[in-house]
Structures are given as C-alpha cells and as structure tokens.
Amino acid sequence: MSKTANRYGPETTLPIQQSYVDGGYLPSTSAQSFVTRHPGNDRVICDVEIAGAAEIDSAVTAARNAFDSWSQTSAAERGAILRRAASILRERNAELAELETLDTGKPLAETSAVDIVTGADVIEYFANISQSIHGQHIDLPPAAFAMIRREPLGVCAGIGAWNYPMQIAMWKSGPALACGNTMVFKPAEQTPLTALKLAEIYTEAGLPPGVFNVVQGAADTGSALVSHPDVAKVTLTGSVATGKIVMAQAAADLKMVTLELGGKSPIIVFADADIDNALNAALVGNFYSTGQVCSNGTRVFVHSSIHDAFVDQLGKRAAAIRVGDPFDPETQMGPLVSREHCERVLHYISLAKDSAATHVYGGDAITEGVLAEGYYVTPSVFASCRDDMKFVQDEVFGPLMSVLSFDTEDEVIRRANDTYYGLSGAVFTNDIRRAHRTANALQAGIVWINDYNVTPPEVPFGGYKQSGIGRENGQQAVEHYTQVKTIYTNLGDVPKTY
Numbered sequence: 001m002s003k004t005a006n007r008y009g010p011e012t013t014l015p016i017q018q019s020y021v022d023g024g025y026l027p028s029t030s031a032q033s034f035v036t037r038h039p040g041n042d043r044v045i046c047d048v049e050i051a052g053a054a055e056i057d058s059a060v061t062a063a064r065n066a067f068d069s070w071s072q073t074s075a076a077e078r079g080a081i082l083r084r085a086a087s088i089l090r091e092r093n094a095e096l097a098e099l100e101t102l103d104t105g106k107p108l109a110e111t112s113a114v115d116i117v118t119g120a121d122v123i124e125y126f127a128n129i130s131q132s133i134h135g136q137h138i139d140l141p142p143a144a145f146a147m148i149r150r151e152p153l154g155v156c157a158g159i160g161a162w163n164y165p166m167q168i169a170m171w172k173s174g175p176a177l178a179c180g181n182t183m184v185f186k187p188a189e190q191t192p193l194t195a196l197k198l199a200e201i202y203t204e205a206g207l208p209p210g211v212f213n214v215v216q217g218a219a220d221t222g223s224a225l226v227s228h229p230d231v232a233k234v235t236l237t238g239s240v241a242t243g244k245i246v247m248a249q250a251a252a253d254l255k256m257v258t259l260e261l262g263g264k265s266p267i268i269v270f271a272d273a274d275i276d277n278a279l280n281a282a283l284v285g286n287f288y289s290t291g292q293v294c295s296n297g298t299r300v301f302v303h304s305s306i307h308d309a310f311v312d313q314l315g316k317r318a319a320a321i322r323v324g325d326p327f328d329p330e331t332q333m334g335p336l337v338s339r340e341h342c343e344r345v346l347h348y349i350s351l352a353k354d355s356a357a358t359h360v361y362g363g364d365a366i367t368e369g370v371l372a373e374g375y376y377v378t379p380s381v382f383a384s385c386r387d388d389m390k391f392v393q394d395e396v397f398g399p400l401m402s403v404l405s406f407d408t409e410d411e412v413i414r415r416a417n418d419t420y421y422g423l424s425g426a427v428f429t430n431d432i433r434r435a436h437r438t439a440n441a442l443q444a445g446i447v448w449i450n451d452y453n454v455t456p457p458e459v460p461f462g463g464y465k466q467s468g469i470g471r472e473n474g475q476q477a478v479e480h481y482t483q484v485k486t487i488y489t490n491l492g493d494v495p496k497t498y
C-alpha cells in the first residue's frame, strides 16, 4: 500500500465530492447534490454535487480538446501511461477495495480480490495491445491499392452501473483510451466514489488533462451526456430498460453504442456432471456480490434424476454462507446496494415464497441485531420452479436462485433459450459432444463449459438478444472503439468516360 493511502471503514464520512474535469475537481454550478450511503449501516458517506449542463459541457469540451493530441500520441506512449495506471491501481488495491466496499456494501473478501485487480488487468491488456492496433493494405492490381486506417472515434461517453463501479469504469476507459479516444464517464449515482479515484490515478500516471473525466449525477446527467453533440459514442452498462432509452437517444445523432445490459442466464447440469463443480458454480453464480452480477446463472436447470439430491446440497451450502458486515474479512455475503433495491428484491422473494415452487432456504430480511441497520437479505434457493413464474423470468439482481428440473437435452436447450435475455450461460457435463452441442445451441454471448463467471481480459464479453450490443474485452472491443477509413490510391490514369 502507498504511504499516502487512506483507509476506510463502515463509519467513514467524506467531504462533499465533485466531478473531475480536465485534470482536476470541478465545483458544480447546478446547486444540486445527492447523498451516497454505506449499505451495511445506512449511514451517509457524503454529499455529491450533481453535474449540470454547464459541467457536462465543460467535461465534453475538455475531452474534445484533449482528443487531437491524445490520438496523435504514439501507441507506445499511450500504453506506457496506461500500464503505469494499472500498476498504481494494484499498489493501492487495499485502500481502493475498502472504498468500493464502503460505497457498494460488497464484502472486502471480494473487492480486494476481484474488483480493482480485474479492472487493472483489462487496462494492462489494452495497454499491451495498443501498438498492435493498425489497419490493412489491400493490393488492387494493375494500378491501385487501398489502405484501411483504423482511427479512434473521438469523445466516448461511459455510463456505469453500481454493481462493479470501478471495474466498469476501467473496462470502458482501458480500451477507449488505448485506441486513442478520450472519455467522459458517469458512474451510477448509488456508487459515485471510486471512479474519481480512477481519474486521480490516471492523472498521477501521466494521462494528460481532459483525456478521462468523471461527471456525477443520475439519469438526467447521463441523458445530457448522451445527447451532447460532441460525443461520438456511448457505452452503457445498465438495465435493458435504460439501454433502450439510451440507444433511442443516441439514435437521434446516429452515435455508436455499446450496451452491456441485464441477464437471466441458465446453468444446465446434466446427470453425468461433476456434481461438486456444478454446486460450486451454481452457488458462486447466484450469490457472489449478493447476487448483483449481470451474468449470474439464476435459472439452474438440473436433470430430474439428480434434482432432489442437488437441491438438498444447495440448501445446506446456502445456509452456511456467512452474511455480515462487508468490512469483516470473514464475511462472504454483504448487503444489497440500497434500500430501494432491497425492497425490490424482497418483493421478488415474496412472489417466490407465495408460488408453487419449493422454498428450500432463506430469502429473509435481517431485522435484528446490528445488521438490521443495513440492507441485508439471506441467500435464497427455490426448487421445482416453473418457466412461467415471474421471479424465474425477470432479472431480480439479488440472492434468489431458481432451480428447474428437466429430462432431455432438446427440452432444456429450448427452455434455456426461452427468454429475451442472452448474456451468458453454462453447461456442466463430462460428455464433450453434449457440452459443445449445448454451448453452440445456447443463445448467449458467453457460455462456460464446466465453469462459471470467468471473464479474462482476452475474452470478449457481451450479450445476445436484449442483453446488449457490442462487446467489451478481447480484440473485439477495439472494433467498438475505432472506425475504419478506406483510402484508395490510383497509380494509373482516370479513364475518359465522357
């Protein structure tokens, strides 16, 4: 940890926070602010000034002004700055993880192992490939050739969700900046703090002012950013409903969009699967980050011959999950992100409890003791669920696992695909032919065979159907942060047509 590191705990309060524009903090002229709270105890951490039209314009103008010089900076130099940022992020992992835990309520055991380091990995990946981002030459005999230049887009607007606030900011800014773009990022209003640390770290790493900016606020701020005429592209991580609004708004100016949206993904467990691996995956794919993960496998299809035994184990293992203060290093599951979201999740759990599904375990709000101050819900497992139950169809984004029984491969593939989502999925089997047949048939942007929720930087991530448009990570992301220009060169004469 660096010498100047701050340390954060559940009682931490911070001074008022602002937007970060053109290399420094920018006071807002909007005279409006919102509060951010620690989900573990409902305490206000700080006020955050809302960026109004003037601040958004300043941020986009700073990004536009920085674009000429940043896009002309050598790829080697851009890569070096981004690698320095990745290294500072790793050095400050402990402090940043604490701040993320304070803002999101996710357990320190997760934020210190995943949130910051996997974001730094993505920045480093794109820093390392920045020198390999190039165009093409096409020979056109007898007397011409074409060059295909790969050029950056300009100012990219990034809009984040609250479940992985800093990681999302890094997954978007890493490739955008490596490709020579500049960015204005708006974090979710529930979790506005760590994107500001990322901006500070980029500055410390040598990123010129204006290349990465952060504006604070909710939907209105996001909407003003999307509609700013100098924004070339919008990349959103959020719900399907927001994705549709953002895409419609971007369509007014035909801005490019990348949308990373929600899911209701299937995990299919065939009878020949390694049961311990499937159990481990189903549990982590439902309860990590208190179930607030877009790619979670919340519909667990289990072959009828092993359904009851599998469910029995799930119930016992869910009951053993340690729910508690996210700052306690022993805690495995923290609170939900906000009171509003907690009420929404409890509503879905009540639908499940009232349904014909079997209530195997959990789904209770914690209303006694010190945890009663926060937004805690115990992990819940429901079995013998039916496809048409509302909690089985909708993305709940909380600790609610639905287990469904199936008999045949064709049947389970049809049922797994019977959703407007298509983010991810998994198949557990030891039959390699069945594994690949099923993976090929699933309508999803990523399918894991005998694993779950693994997202290395080299591997594209994104949704089919209404789960999204475009891809993050992998070389495919470069296509979404660049555009190609064809330059045709004639080495001969122009025919005399008229």
Ligand code: NAD
Binding pocket: 159, 160, 161, 162, 163, 164, 186, 187, 188, 189, 217, 218, 219, 220, 221, 222, 223, 226, 236, 237, 238, 239, 240, 241, 242, 243, 245, 246, 259, 260, 261, 262, 263, 293, 294, 295, 395, 397, 423, 462, 463, 467, 468
């Ligand atoms: P949300 O859609 O409510 O908000 C996402 C962001 O969009 C926030 O910053 C919000 O302020 C902003 N926003 C809201 N309305 C807007 C508008 N009209 N114009 C511009 N910006 C607007 O989502 P959330 O509740 O923050 O996050 C949960 C959702 O995000 C879930 O559906 C989850 O599946 C999804 N998610 C997807 C991925 C992925 O990679 N596919 C990752 C994480 C979360």
